[in-house]
């Protein structure tokens with residue numbers, strides 16, 4: 001079984017992945033930020049490093065999906081390959097931060113990969129407004145994320161909404177995180193768990 005969490009930068013995917021893995025006994029698969037050889041450089045000069053970073057994420061996420069499929073375990077994944085290909089990469093291209101030939105090259109590679117993978121059994125989308133994202137990004141205080149611009153987050157959010165509206169590949173649960181605090185409020189966490197319980201009923 002494959003459960004995945006989707007959402008913009010700072011939406012709280014990593015925290016919820018950890019809490020759900022603990023609650024359900026699912027195996028967590030995180031995005032390995034510390035090992036990423038491009039992220040620092042990318043945030044300093046997006047145009048120069050966008051293609052390199054996107055290829056890195058595509059490769060790493062594709063490997064994750066293959067591992068999840070092979071393992072046969074119930075896994076909770078922190079961010080999907082679809083977000084890289086349907087949100088981040090096209091956004092960089094639209095913002096003039098990735099050239100058209102690089103974007104076309106990337107897209108062809110993703111199309112090939114997408115023939116070999118399938119959507120998660122349940123996709124949980126964490127919907128958050130830009131002020132919430134900014135607040136949570138500031139709270140965790142990663143140096144390289146200091147340079148993230150509001151318009152970058154806003155455009156990513158618009159692409160997230162458009163993607164979620166057309167998402168038909170599998171079960172989908174949307175959680176609005178603006179008014180909840182899953183880290184500090186056990187009641188909020190249990191409300192989220194109740195919603196997930198209702199969705200996974202019948203999946204196992």
Ligand SMILES: Nc1ncnc2c1ncn2[C@@H]1O[C@H](COP(=O)(O)OP(=O)(O)OP(=O)(O)O)[C@@H](O)[C@H]1O
Pocket residue numbers: 007008009010011012013014015031032033039053054057083084088089145
């Ligand atoms: N395809 C991508 N293109 C550009 N940046 C990406 C891509 N995928 C991930 N990132 C960035 O890499 C970093 C990864 O951080 P992390 O795994 O903590 O996720 P996050 O997006 O901050 O989510 P959350 O706060 O919800 O856990 C973030 O700055 C994130 O936005």
